[in-house]
Amino acid sequence: xxxxxxxxxxxxxxxxxxxxxxxxxxxxxxxxxxxxxxxxxxxxxxxxxxxxxxxxxxxxxxxxxxxxxxxxxxxxxxxxxxxxxxxxxxxxxxxxxxxxxxxxxxxxxxxxxxxxxxxxxxxxxxxxxxxxxxxxxxxxxxxxxxxxxxxxxxxxxxxxxxxxxxxxxxxxxxxxxxxxxxxxxxxxxxxxxxxxxxxxxxxxxxxxxxxxxxxxxxxxxxxxxxxxxxxxxxxxxxxxxxxxxxxxxxxxxxxxxxxxxxxxxxxxxxxxxxxxxxxxxxxxxxxxxxxxxxxxxxxxxxxxxxxxxxxxxxxxxxxxxxxxxxxxxxxxxxxxxx
Numbered sequence: 001x002x003x004x005x006x007x008x009x010x011x012x013x014x015x016x017x018x019x020x021x022x023x024x025x026x027x028x029x030x031x032x033x034x035x036x037x038x039x040x041x042x043x044x045x046x047x048x049x050x051x052x053x054x055x056x057x058x059x060x061x062x063x064x065x066x067x068x069x070x071x072x073x074x075x076x077x078x079x080x081x082x083x084x085x086x087x088x089x090x091x092x093x094x095x096x097x098x099x100x101x102x103x104x105x106x107x108x109x110x111x112x113x114x115x116x117x118x119x120x121x122x123x124x125x126x127x128x129x130x131x132x133x134x135x136x137x138x139x140x141x142x143x144x145x146x147x148x149x150x151x152x153x154x155x156x157x158x159x160x161x162x163x164x165x166x167x168x169x170x171x172x173x174x175x176x177x178x179x180x181x182x183x184x185x186x187x188x189x190x191x192x193x194x195x196x197x198x199x200x201x202x203x204x205x206x207x208x209x210x211x212x213x214x215x216x217x218x219x220x221x222x223x224x225x226x227x228x229x230x231x232x233x234x235x236x237x238x239x240x241x242x243x244x245x246x247x248x249x250x251x252x253x254x255x256x257x258x259x260x261x262x263x264x265x266x267x268x269x270x271x272x273x274x275x276x277x278x279x280x281x282x283x284x285x286x287x288x289x290x291x292x293x294x295x296x297x298x299x300x301x302x303x304x305x306x307x308x309x310x311x312x313x314x315x316x317x318x319x320x321x322x323x324x325x326x327x328x329x330x331x332x333x334x335x336x337x338x
């Protein structure tokens with residue numbers, strides 16, 4: 001009995017010690033102008049246009065997170081350009097010059113984003129050849145599906161799907177991106193996850209299920225198709241960015257910001273900030289102006305007028321013919337939408 005009492009006391013003291021140090025961990029501190037300049041890195045030797053392309057002017061620095069936001073839960077230190085380059089990320093270079101999109105299971109046109117539109121967006125965003133592969137329907141018995149107790153939806157384990165994708169990476173493929181309308185979970189202790197990727201194997205699996213009308217009984221609202229495509233493009237850009245070695249952005253409002261809930265994700269822009277743009281440009285080797293032109297063309301084609309207008313103004317700033325214009329953080333749509 002005495003030993004059991006001592007053991008319980010020891011565990012209690014250990015818990016108090018752990019809690020003490022957890023509460024001592026610093027929260028997220030918004031970046032200073034000096035920290036932002038350091039994250040962008042030296043622009044010496046670049047052309048005037050490239051220097052303006054990587055200028056912080058026109059971008060909104062991150063502020064204090066609200067309770068429940070990503071950085072309030074995970075106060076990440078951030079990844080500047082110099083740190084990114086030193087990590088030697090997977091670069092888009094011969095022979096691996098293609099991003100492959102592989103749909104898993106059905107993409108019902110009545111509740112799914114357009115696969116050709118996702119292909120076009122990915123090509124414009126990463127300035128890479130994008131191959132849309134024929135859809136596959138893996139036998140569910142090969143995986144570990146479960147029913148989510150909150151949504152009631154069937155979910156698939158991401159590690160099972162990543163293992164399924166790994167042998168299918170072609171010799172010319174930089175990254176194989178599995179996309180699905182099935183809900184995902186990464187671990188039994190998690191509620192859900194939008195996606196997961198492994199850098200070493202160059203495979204990722206991303207779900208658009210929670211963006212679809214009818215998920216958890218939520219009806220679609222007017223304009224749900226545009227909202228579904230916008231959200232799907234965001235998660236595709238964000239998660240594929242991870243496959244290029246980009247960590248979560250802690251410097252500006254940026255598509256690479258971490259998101260802990262749908263409202264937070266909806267409030268983020270569809271653009272890369274200058275820090276993340278410089279990192280992706282290093283990995284993919286694209287012409288910055290050509291990339292912006294391609295993105296503006298896509299946004300105009302699908303009716304994302306605000307994004308297209310912002311890019312046109314950004315291009316004018318890069319050319320030196322206009323002042324920078326900040327992207328306004330929109331009010332997030334209701335989390336129940338659809």
